[in-house]
Amino acid sequence: xxxxxxxxxxxxxxxxxxxxxxxxxxxxxxxxxxxxxxxxxxxxxxxxxxxxxxxxxxxxxxxxxxxxxxxxxxxxxxxxxxxxxxxxxxxxxxxxxxxxxxxxxxxxxxxxxxxxxxxxxxxxxxxxxxxxxxxxxxxxxxxxxxxxxxxxxxxxxxxxxxxxxxxxxxxxxxxxxxxxxxxxxxxxxxxxxxxxxxxxxxxxxxxxxxxxxxxxxxxxxxxxxxxxxxxxxxxxxxxxxxxxxxx
Amino acid sequence: xxxxxxxxxxxxxxxxxxxxxxxxxxxxxxxxxxxxxxxxxxxxxxxxxxxxxxxxxxxxxxxxxxxxxxxxxxxxxxxxxxxxxxxxxxxxxxxxxxxxxxxxxxxxxxxxxxxxxxxxxxxxxxxxxxxxxxxxxxxxxxxxxxxxxxxxxxxxxxxxxxxxxxxxxxxxxxxxxxxxxxxxxxxxxxxxxxxxxxxxxxxxxxxxxxxxxxxxxxxxxxxxxxxxxxxxxxxxxxxxxxxxxxx
DNA sequence: ATGACTTGGTGGACTAGACCACTTATAGAA
DNA sequence: TTCTATAAGTGGTCTAGTCCACCAAGTCAT
Numbered sequence: 001x002x003x004x005x006x007x008x009x010x011x012x013x014x015x016x017x018x019x020x021x022x023x024x025x026x027x028x029x030x031x032x033x034x035x036x037x038x039x040x041x042x043x044x045x046x047x048x049x050x051x052x053x054x055x056x057x058x059x060x061x062x063x064x065x066x067x068x069x070x071x072x073x074x075x076x077x078x079x080x081x082x083x084x085x086x087x088x089x090x091x092x093x094x095x096x097x098x099x100x101x102x103x104x105x106x107x108x109x110x111x112x113x114x115x116x117x118x119x120x121x122x123x124x125x126x127x128x129x130x131x132x133x134x135x136x137x138x139x140x141x142x143x144x145x146x147x148x149x150x151x152x153x154x155x156x157x158x159x160x161x162x163x164x165x166x167x168x169x170x171x172x173x174x175x176x177x178x179x180x181x182x183x184x185x186x187x188x189x190x191x192x193x194x195x196x197x198x199x200x201x202x203x204x205x206x207x208x209x210x211x212x213x214x215x216x217x218x219x220x221x222x223x224x225x226x227x228x229x230x231x232x233x234x235x236x237x238x239x240x241x242x243x244x245x246x247x
Numbered sequence: 248x249x250x251x252x253x254x255x256x257x258x259x260x261x262x263x264x265x266x267x268x269x270x271x272x273x274x275x276x277x278x279x280x281x282x283x284x285x286x287x288x289x290x291x292x293x294x295x296x297x298x299x300x301x302x303x304x305x306x307x308x309x310x311x312x313x314x315x316x317x318x319x320x321x322x323x324x325x326x327x328x329x330x331x332x333x334x335x336x337x338x339x340x341x342x343x344x345x346x347x348x349x350x351x352x353x354x355x356x357x358x359x360x361x362x363x364x365x366x367x368x369x370x371x372x373x374x375x376x377x378x379x380x381x382x383x384x385x386x387x388x389x390x391x392x393x394x395x396x397x398x399x400x401x402x403x404x405x406x407x408x409x410x411x412x413x414x415x416x417x418x419x420x421x422x423x424x425x426x427x428x429x430x431x432x433x434x435x436x437x438x439x440x441x442x443x444x445x446x447x448x449x450x451x452x453x454x455x456x457x458x459x460x461x462x463x464x465x466x467x468x469x470x471x472x473x474x475x476x477x478x479x480x481x482x483x484x485x486x487x488x489x490x491x492x493x494x
Numbered sequence: 495a496t497g498a499c500t501t502g503g504t505g506g507a508c509t510a511g512a513c514c515a516c517t518t519a520t521a522g523a524a
Numbered sequence: 525t526t527c528t529a530t531a532a533g534t535g536g537t538c539t540a541g542t543c544c545a546c547c548a549a550g551t552c553a554t
Contacts, residue, residue, distance in 0.1 A: 012537060038504060049539045051298075054505085062309070064430055067468040070505045071547035077468055078370065079432070088491040123325065183311055184489040185326070190437035190457040190480035208455055210437040221314040221324055233437035240487060242431045244335040259507060285534060296509045301535085317535045318517035 001037050003046055013048050017056035025065050025076055032078040036066055039074070064241040088184050088216075091137055091145075091229075092168040100139040104165050107200075108134035111153060111160070118150045121215050121226040129153040131160055136200055137229070143201045144235050149227035155179070169225075179224060183217040188238060193230075201232050208233035248284050250293055260295050264303035272312050272323055279325040283313055286321070311488040335431050335463075338384055338392075338476075339415040347386040351412050354447075355381035358400060358407070365397045368462050368473040376400040378407055383447055384476070390448045391482050396474035402426070416472075426471060430464040435485060440477075448479050455480035 005016050024030045037045060042053040057074055060066045068074045095102035114122065114130045122130065130150045137145040149169075151159065155177070162172050173179045189211050198205040210231040216224045231238075252263050271277045284292060289300035304321055307313045315321045342349035361369065361377045369377065377397045384392040396416075398406065402424070409419050420426045436458050445452040457478040463471045478485075 014537080040504080049541090051540090052538060055537090057505095064432070067429070067464070067466075068505060069467055069547090070545070071503080073504060075468070077430075077464075078470075088489045180491075182491055183314070183324075185311065186487045186489060187484050188435050188457065188487070189484040190455040190478075192439070192453075192455050206439075206453065208437040208439050210435065210457075217314070217324075219314075220316055221322070223325075231437075237434050237436040240433045240435070242335045242433060244427075244429055261507080287534080296511090298510090299508060302507090304535095315535060316517090317515070318533080320534060 001045060003042075005046055005048075013046070014052050014055040014059070017042065017046055017048075017053065018059045021056065021060060022063075022065060025060075030076050032076050034076045036060075036074040036076060062243050064243065088181055090168050090170040091147075093170075095139050095144075098139075101141070103138045103141065105136040105138065106133065106165055107136055108132065109160050109164070114150070114152075118226055122150065122152050122223040124152050124154075124223075131156070133164070135164075139235070142235075143232065145229050145231045146197055146200050147227060147229045149225060151225050152223075155222060155224070173224065179218045179222070181216055181224065182219045182221075185215050185217075187213045189213075190233070197230055201230070203232055203234070210236060210238065212238065248292060250289075252293055252295075260293070261299050261302040261306070264289065264293055264295075264300065265306045268303065268307060269310075269312060272307075277323050279323050281323045283307075283321040283323060309490050311490065335428055337415050337417040338394075340417075342386050342391075345386075348388070350385045350388065352383040352385065353380065353412055354383055355379065356407055356411070361397070361399075365473055369397065369399050369470045371399050371401075371470075378403070380411070382411075386482070389482075390479065392476050392478045393444050393447050394474060394476045396472060398472050399470075402469060402471070420471065426465045426469070428463055428471065429466045429468075432462050432464075434460045436460075437480070444477055448477070450479055450481070457483060457485065459485065 003017065003020055005013055007013070009016070011019075021030070021036065030036065036042075036057070039050050039054050039057060042057070043050040046053060057066065057068070061068060064077060064079075066074050067077050089097075091104075092102045110132055111129050112132050114124055114126055114128055116126055118130060119126045119128065124130075130152055133147070133149045133151075135147045135149070136143060137147055153159075156173065156179075159172070162176065164172070170181055173181075191209050191211055192206045193201065193203060193209050195205050197209065198207060210233050212229045212231065213227075214229070215226050218224050250264065250267055252260055254260070256263070258266075268277070268283065277283065283289075283304070286297050286301050286304060289304070290297040293300060304313065304315065308315060311324055311326075313321050314324050336344075338351075339349045357379055358376050359379050361371055361373055361375055363373055365377060366373045366375065371377075377399055380394070380396045380398075382394045382396070383390060384394055400406075403420065403426075406419070409423065411419070417428055420428075438456050438458055439453045440448065440450060440456050442452050444456065445454060457480050459476045459478065460474070461476070462473050465471050
């Protein structure tokens with residue numbers, strides 16, 4: 001276990017430790033079942049206090065990368081299902097993580113008055129304007145999902161002039177508007193494809209679709225986006241890791 | 248904000264604080280947007296150190312109940328979607344949380360040799376035995392889901408003699424075998440109902456179904472259960488809260 | 495050989511501080 | 525009146541400990 005920390009960096013020490021161990025697990029340098037340094041050992045290695053080392057291990061535990069047993073130690077957890085931790089990331093990052101090449105075709109991009117449901121989800125008034133984007137999402141140049149997204153105009157002026165086809169939306173929000181994502185609420189449901197969506201996704205009508213309805217919140221708890229994504233069920237499965245007592 | 252802690256109890260102080268604030272939020276005594284006591288205030292109120300108060304607030308933040316802004320304070324988060332936090336709970340608890348009355352009809356309960364996929368998911372050998380349960384799950388006496396579950400025999404001897412129709416499986420595992428759930432991996436996908444499942448769920452063939460494939464792990468990282476649940480899409484939607492940096 | 499006890503290591507909980515970057519309100523100077 | 529510096533409060537990070545329950549392995553007496 002070699003771990004060198006950058007004490008000048010603005011990245012917190014616990015985040016550096018967490019990131020390095022996670023990287024080693026994902027690179028299979030630390031294999032499933034292998035012991036991770038104990039909290040005291042890790043603190044000694046990194047020259048930090050035990051609480052800091054503990055914070056790093058705790059994050060790994062909450063993400064399902066390791067498990068801890070009192071009196072025994074900390075170990076790398078086995079992944080049983082093919083879980084690409086569905087963290088709070090955008091389509092672009094998710095597809096790259098799965099080893100696919102994402103691309104996007106914009107079908108609609110306009111401003112409009114917020115419909116009541118959308119206004120309520122975004123915490124704005126119905127007379128407020130929203131950007132309405134409809135996008136066809138492709139993976140390796142083949143249709144994967146149809147997306148219907150709404151964002152409040154007042155927080156993101158000129159968003160419609162940005163390069164949405166090639167840049168990740170979440171990255172634009174962060175770099176151009178300084179708004180970082182922090183939390184999302186999701187509802188997943190199954191349905192059968194309507195004729196319009198079936199045509200857009202190049203599948204037969206009544207094929208199964210997975211609908212992911214997501215409302216995304218920023219660090220300061222602004223509702224940033226309300227989006228419904230209609231995934232082709234034959235090409236997409238959503239994966240999650242649940243933990244009890246995420247303390 | 249009144250908060251009385253039981254210092255004799257084996258429940259950790261941070262968990263008591265967390266539970267009490269969560270209860271107040273869920274009972275709407277703390278409304279969306281309302282300020283929660285600051286970390287230092289909370290520590291003062293409860294006569295604990297700031298780190299302990301912080302741990303309680305951190306858990307609430309990770310669950311999406313509150314958000315924190317540096318320099319400002321801690322506030323109750325608005326729920327936009329109708330999110331019943333899909334924590335790591337069983338069918339029985341989940342339905343009760345949604346205000347429905349759960350019931351179960353056992354269609355199959357037997358021991359068998361583990362199929363290869365199941366053995367791999369549970370981390371056992373193919374010659375090992377598993378319990379194989381098929382259950383029809385009802386909510387308010389109407390079919391909601393069909394469930395196909397596998398559990399390793401060696402960890403739960405005589406499980407098939409327990410009262411599975413009326414008791415929560417997870418509760419039995421905890422009280423009778425001392426095995427508490429800690430983590431689960433889930434894959435969600437959409438499909439169309441086969442004839443058999445359609446008949447069991449009293450829907451038309453080719454209706455949409457939501458399949459939740461879950462592998463559950465105990466505190467000591469034993470794979471405890473591998474289960475596929477086929478939900479009627481017209482009666483069930485899965486909800487999640489995602490957070491970035493669950494530290 | 496077997497069983498009881500000790501020892502050292504582990505994670506879990508908790509304390510009482512520290513410094514930092516950030517925000518807001520306020521008091522004083524222009 | 526307007527601007528600016530300051531002070532107080534907030535969450536974020538970090539330290540250097542403490543005590544506890546638990547587990548494994550070795551020791552020692554039976």
